[in-house]
Amino acid sequence: MDAPLKSVAIVGISHDESNESNKIARYMKERGYKIIPINPVAAEILGEKCYPSLGAAPPVDIVDVFRPSSEVMAIAREAVAMKEKYGKPLVFRAQSIENGQARAMLEREGIFVVEKW
Numbered sequence: 001m002d003a004p005l006k007s008v009a010i011v012g013i014s015h016d017e018s019n020e021s022n023k024i025a026r027y028m029k030e031r032g033y034k035i036i037p038i039n040p041v042a043a044e045i046l047g048e049k050c051y052p053s054l055g056a057a058p059p060v061d062i063v064d065v066f067r068p069s070s071e072v073m074a075i076a077r078e079a080v081a082m083k084e085k086y087g088k089p090l091v092f093r094a095q096s097i098e099n100g101q102a103r104a105m106l107e108r109e110g111i112f113v114v115e116k117w
Contacts, residue, residue, distance in 0.1 A: 005061035005091060007034040009054055011075055012066035013045050021066035022046070036060055054078035059086035065094040076102035080109045 010025045017023070025046055029035045037045040040052040051057040055078045063079050065072060072094055083090050092106050093114040103113050 006032070007036060007058075007060040008062040008064055009036040009038050009051075009057050009060040010064050010066065011038040011054055013037045013039050013042075013050075014066075015039075015042060015045055024064065055081060057082075059088050060090070061088065062091045062093065065092070069094075069099050072099040073102045073105075076106050079106065079111060083109060083111060 008025075008028055010021055013021045013025050015022070017026075022045070025035050025037065029046055029048075035046060035048050036057050037048050037050040038052075038054055038057060039045060039050045042050040044050055054063060054075055059082065063075070063082075065075055067075060076092065076099070079090055079092050082088075090111045091114065092111050094102075098115055103115065106113050
Protein backbone atom coordinates (compact mmCIF):
# COMPACT_ATOMS: atom_id res chain seq x y z
CA MET A 1 0.00 0.00 0.00
CA ASP A 2 1.81 3.04 -1.26
CA ALA A 3 -0.66 5.78 -0.32
CA PRO A 4 -1.24 6.62 3.35
CA LEU A 5 -4.25 4.97 4.96
CA LYS A 6 -6.49 7.83 6.03
CA SER A 7 -10.15 6.75 5.95
CA VAL A 8 -11.56 4.36 8.53
CA ALA A 9 -14.97 2.69 8.71
CA ILE A 10 -15.79 2.05 12.37
CA VAL A 11 -18.29 -0.83 12.19
CA GLY A 12 -20.31 -0.96 15.39
CA ILE A 13 -19.41 2.49 16.68
CA SER A 14 -21.35 3.55 19.76
CA HIS A 15 -22.74 6.94 20.81
CA ASP A 16 -21.48 6.12 24.31
CA GLU A 17 -18.24 8.06 24.80
CA SER A 18 -16.99 5.49 27.33
CA ASN A 19 -17.30 2.69 24.76
CA GLU A 20 -14.03 1.51 23.18
CA SER A 21 -15.35 1.97 19.63
CA ASN A 22 -16.14 5.62 20.31
CA LYS A 23 -12.81 6.25 22.08
CA ILE A 24 -10.80 4.77 19.21
CA ALA A 25 -12.81 6.63 16.56
CA ARG A 26 -12.38 9.91 18.45
CA TYR A 27 -8.63 9.30 18.85
CA MET A 28 -8.22 8.59 15.13
CA LYS A 29 -10.33 11.57 14.10
CA GLU A 30 -8.26 13.88 16.32
CA ARG A 31 -5.16 12.64 14.47
CA GLY A 32 -6.48 13.45 11.02
CA TYR A 33 -8.18 10.23 9.94
CA LYS A 34 -11.51 10.45 8.10
CA ILE A 35 -13.97 8.50 10.23
CA ILE A 36 -16.91 6.72 8.57
CA PRO A 37 -19.27 5.58 11.37
CA ILE A 38 -21.23 2.39 10.66
CA ASN A 39 -24.26 2.17 12.93
CA PRO A 40 -27.73 1.30 11.61
CA VAL A 41 -29.62 3.19 14.33
CA ALA A 42 -27.71 6.48 14.42
CA ALA A 43 -27.78 9.42 12.03
CA GLU A 44 -24.52 10.95 13.22
CA ILE A 45 -21.69 10.13 15.63
CA LEU A 46 -18.67 12.34 16.37
CA GLY A 47 -20.03 14.89 13.92
CA GLU A 48 -19.91 12.40 11.03
CA LYS A 49 -22.81 10.94 9.03
CA CYS A 50 -23.52 7.32 9.99
CA TYR A 51 -24.11 4.59 7.44
CA PRO A 52 -26.33 1.58 8.15
CA SER A 53 -23.78 -0.94 6.85
CA LEU A 54 -20.31 -1.16 5.39
CA GLY A 55 -21.90 -1.85 2.01
CA ALA A 56 -23.68 1.52 2.11
CA ALA A 57 -20.54 3.47 3.04
CA PRO A 58 -18.17 5.33 0.73
CA PRO A 59 -14.78 3.72 -0.02
CA VAL A 60 -12.38 3.42 2.92
CA ASP A 61 -8.81 2.30 3.54
CA ILE A 62 -9.41 0.55 6.87
CA VAL A 63 -12.36 -1.40 8.25
CA ASP A 64 -12.30 -1.45 12.06
CA VAL A 65 -14.84 -3.90 13.51
CA PHE A 66 -16.45 -3.66 16.95
CA ARG A 67 -19.13 -6.33 16.57
CA PRO A 68 -19.50 -9.86 17.94
CA SER A 69 -17.49 -12.65 16.31
CA SER A 70 -20.73 -14.13 14.97
CA GLU A 71 -21.15 -11.04 12.74
CA VAL A 72 -17.60 -10.84 11.40
CA MET A 73 -18.14 -13.08 8.36
CA ALA A 74 -20.99 -10.93 7.03
CA ILE A 75 -18.89 -7.79 7.56
CA ALA A 76 -15.93 -9.47 5.86
CA ARG A 77 -18.12 -10.23 2.83
CA GLU A 78 -19.10 -6.55 2.68
CA ALA A 79 -15.40 -5.62 2.83
CA VAL A 80 -14.64 -7.92 -0.11
CA ALA A 81 -17.53 -6.40 -2.09
CA MET A 82 -16.24 -2.91 -1.25
CA LYS A 83 -12.74 -3.85 -2.45
CA GLU A 84 -14.17 -5.24 -5.68
CA LYS A 85 -16.43 -2.22 -6.21
CA TYR A 86 -13.83 0.48 -5.55
CA GLY A 87 -10.63 -1.41 -6.36
CA LYS A 88 -9.01 -0.19 -3.17
CA PRO A 89 -6.80 -2.29 -0.94
CA LEU A 90 -8.09 -2.58 2.59
CA VAL A 91 -6.91 -3.35 6.08
CA PHE A 92 -9.49 -5.27 8.10
CA ARG A 93 -9.13 -5.11 11.89
CA ALA A 94 -11.32 -6.92 14.37
CA GLN A 95 -10.90 -5.84 18.01
CA SER A 96 -10.47 -8.94 20.20
CA ILE A 97 -12.36 -11.02 17.67
CA GLU A 98 -11.24 -14.15 15.93
CA ASN A 99 -12.90 -15.71 12.93
CA GLY A 100 -10.58 -18.01 11.01
CA GLN A 101 -13.01 -18.50 8.13
CA ALA A 102 -13.41 -14.74 7.63
CA ARG A 103 -9.66 -14.21 7.94
CA ALA A 104 -8.92 -16.86 5.29
CA MET A 105 -11.47 -15.39 2.88
CA LEU A 106 -10.15 -11.84 3.34
CA GLU A 107 -6.53 -12.92 2.88
CA ARG A 108 -7.44 -14.81 -0.30
CA GLU A 109 -8.87 -11.51 -1.56
CA GLY A 110 -5.64 -9.67 -0.77
CA ILE A 111 -7.02 -7.86 2.26
CA PHE A 112 -4.59 -7.48 5.14
CA VAL A 113 -6.13 -8.68 8.43
CA VAL A 114 -5.24 -7.67 11.98
CA GLU A 115 -6.91 -9.55 14.84
CA LYS A 116 -6.57 -9.46 18.63
CA TRP A 117 -4.16 -6.65 19.24
